[in-house]
Amino acid sequence: TGETPENAPHDCPGPQSEEAGKQSTCEGCPNQGACASGANKGPDPDLEAILERLSGVKKKILVLSGKGGVGKSTFSAQFSFALAESDARQIGLMDIDICGPSIPKLLGLEGQQVHHSNLGWSPVYVKDNLGVMSIGFMMAADEAVIWRGPKKNGMIKRFLRDVDWDELDFLIIDTPPGTSDEHLSITQYLNEAGVDGAILITTPQEVALADVRKEINFCKKVGIPILGVVENMSGFVCPSCKGESQIFKPTTGGGEKMAKDMDVPFLGKIPLDPRLARACDEGKFFMTEFPDSPATKAYQQIIEKILTAVDAK
Amino acid sequence: RMQTKDIKHIILVLSGKGGVGKSTVSAQIGYALVKRGKKVGLLDVDLCGPSLPQLLGLSGKDVKRSTQGWVPVYADASQRMCCMSIGFLLPSPDSAIVWRGPKKNAMIKQFLEEVVWGELDYLIIDTPPGTSDEHISLIEYLQDSNPDGAVIVTTPQGVSLADVRKEISFCQKVNMPILGLIENMSGYACPHCAECTNIFSSDGGKLLAEELDLKFLGKIPIDPVLTEQSDLGSNFIEKFPDSPSLNSVMNLVDSLIGSDRMNIGA
Numbered sequence: 311t312g313e314t315p316e317n318a319p320h321d322c323p324g325p326q327s328e329e330a331g332k333q334s335t336c337e338g339c340p341n342q343g344a345c346a347s348g349a350n351k352g353p354d355p356d357l358e359a360i361l362e363r364l365s366g367v368k369k370k371i372l373v374l375s376g377k378g379g380v381g382k383s384t385f386s387a388q389f390s391f392a393l394a395e396s397d398a399r400q401i402g403l404m405d406i407d408i409c410g411p412s413i414p415k416l417l418g419l420e421g422q423q424v425h426h427s428n429l430g431w432s433p434v435y436v437k438d439n440l441g442v443m444s445i446g447f448m449m450a451a452d453e454a455v456i457w458r459g460p461k462k463n464g465m466i467k468r469f470l471r472d473v474d475w476d477e478l479d480f481l482i483i484d485t486p487p488g489t490s491d492e493h494l495s496i497t498q499y500l501n502e503a504g505v506d507g508a509i510l511i512t513t514p515q516e517v518a519l520a521d522v523r524k525e526i527n528f529c530k531k532v533g534i535p536i537l538g539v540v541e542n543m544s545g546f547v548c549p550s551c552k553g554e555s556q557i558f559k560p561t562t563g564g565g566e567k568m569a570k571d572m573d574v575p576f577l578g579k580i581p582l583d584p585r586l587a588r589a590c591d592e593g594k595f596f597m598t599e600f601p602d603s604p605a606t607k608a609y610q611q612i613i614e615k616i617l618t619a620v621d622a623k
Numbered sequence: 624r625m626q627t628k629d630i631k632h633i634i635l636v637l638s639g640k641g642g643v644g645k646s647t648v649s650a651q652i653g654y655a656l657v658k659r660g661k662k663v664g665l666l667d668v669d670l671c672g673p674s675l676p677q678l679l680g681l682s683g684k685d686v687k688r689s690t691q692g693w694v695p696v697y698a699d700a701s702q703r704m705c706c707m708s709i710g711f712l713l714p715s716p717d718s719a720i721v722w723r724g725p726k727k728n729a730m731i732k733q734f735l736e737e738v739v740w741g742e743l744d745y746l747i748i749d750t751p752p753g754t755s756d757e758h759i760s761l762i763e764y765l766q767d768s769n770p771d772g773a774v775i776v777t778t779p780q781g782v783s784l785a786d787v788r789k790e791i792s793f794c795q796k797v798n799m800p801i802l803g804l805i806e807n808m809s810g811y812a813c814p815h816c817a818e819c820t821n822i823f824s825s826d827g828g829k830l831l832a833e834e835l836d837l838k839f840l841g842k843i844p845i846d847p848v849l850t851e852q853s854d855l856g857s858n859f860i861e862k863f864p865d866s867p868s869l870n871s872v873m874n875l876v877d878s879l880i881g882s883d884r885m886n887i888g889a
Contacts, residue, residue: 323725333725377672377720378752379642383782409753410639410786454639454754454789456796459724460757483684485750487641488671489719490727493748516854517646521672524719531719546811553815557822561854584822591824593783 324460376525379486386484387416404443407486418593459491507537514560538575541565639790651741667708669751680839680856686704709863724756772800
């Protein structure tokens with residue numbers, strides 16, 4: 311099927327790789343002959359299976375950054391909570407960060423496990439209309455997932471092929487930082503099914519923007535439509551004196567200028583609110599806990615823009 | 624084959640979690656070690672998001688070749704600090720390195736085999752977040768180079784600690800000694816009223832270190848001046864000698880210098 315077999319060495323380049331069966335690590339692997347002859351390559355039948363599985367999903371949105379720690383998972387979680395406020399919508403949230411899966415904690419689902427049915431893997435439900443999938447549900451809390459690319463790709467494929475998402479209005483896909491295996495794979499596996507758009511998260515500083523520009527170029531290269539850029543951690547209001555200050559100064563113009571330079575929409579700025587970090591750690595929906603926070607208002611405005619943009623496509 | 628024989632101490636900077644300040648802390652450790660009279664190399668194995676050139680004010684520099692290999696980029700005329708990063712090899716700063724694992728591993732191997740590090744007191748290796756190809760390969764390639772161990776960086780909040788626990792588990796699995804834990808972004812003093820707000824919670828790193836019996840190297844506060852200087856690629860330590868963040872950094876480096884191989888008995 312093109313997946314890395316269970317009996318492959320941990321250095322396996324993957325049966326679909328150019329090096330399949332030819333690397334020194336392939337010596338002794340039972341699949342070496344098949345890989346080297348190209349028998350395990352060819353059109354991936356799983357892409358059809360994924361297309362079928364996701365046929366009931368109306369919109370698929372990737373949350374990307376390039377930079378770590380800017381708030382992708384926080385945004386994905388709060389966005390999913392917000393979308394699921396309307397009972398009329400069915401929402402799925404998929405966490406493809408295999409090494410650092412934050413989504414279970416952010417949704418208050420730590421310790422939950424994935425159940426299998428004859429329809430496939432069942433997402434873990436926060437509430438009736440919000441289902442979640444993450445490798446976090448499949449491992450012990452402190453267990454490190456020490457996998458090379460091909461094994462990570464295999465898991466991501468299973469999330470797409472084997473999870474019984476059923477009918478969804480939105481599937482939000484939270485990603486790890488970078489432009490590597492996970493990003494290439496999700497793009498590849500969703501080639502048939504299609505991605506409706508990507509939201510790029512940044513913070514105001516240049517070290518973040520530098521990585522996000524690369525991610526934008528990655529999206530353009532692989533043909534993922536960009537819904538826009540969100541500038542997170544943008545300013546701080548002191549809970550004591552209400553004075554405003556900039557913690558992560560936009561030394562080169564911040565997310566707004568970068569979006570303009572890269573010719574992509576700018577969706578808005580979200581300020582820092584210490585209560586948001588706490589809500590995340592507690593797995594709570596920040597916007598209903600603190601409806602008057604400037605961060606809540608920012609989220610509301612940004613979400614409106616995203617819904618407009620994605621409907622328009 | 625690794626060009627690491629004349630390097631006295633090799634220290635990895637790890638996290639598990641992205642955006643906690645690994646690269647910032649790596650750069651500050653570099654500057655602080657130089658201040659303590661050491662000769663330092665900084666190796667950036669984050670191939671997707673290489674931040675070190677920017678943080679060290681070396682953006683746009685080229686890597687030169689000599690007969691023995693690649694010459695690392697020197698940060699100063701006295702050649703007390705040098706750096707290697709894929710950032711120096713990109714055709715343009717906005718180019719994305721869209722490589723799968725095997726190509727990334729090959730690059731990291733080249734950095735260790737082909738860079739002429741020369742005689743160094745310390746090689747600080749900045750890593751990307753996670754526990755994947757780069758980390759597995761780095762540990763494998765360093766097997767014969769006898770690294771001192773890893774410094775783990777975290778922020779205080781739960782979501783970071785969750786990933787850091789995994790990284791600690793990874794270190795234990797691959798027998799990488801942990802030199803200590805740093806709690807970064809620990810508290811913010813409002814410039815208007817000086818009230819300290821724990822934006823990303825507080826004490827999480829310290830408590831984790833206690834729980835897992837790891838050395839706690841200290842807290843570094845959120846410091847917009849440090850962040851700004853990092854963006855500008857300035858030597859914060861030289862420019863702001865009175866900053867409370869500077870004290871935190873110098874203390875942690877002094878603690879590290881005291882924790883060399885002989886003391887930790889790895």
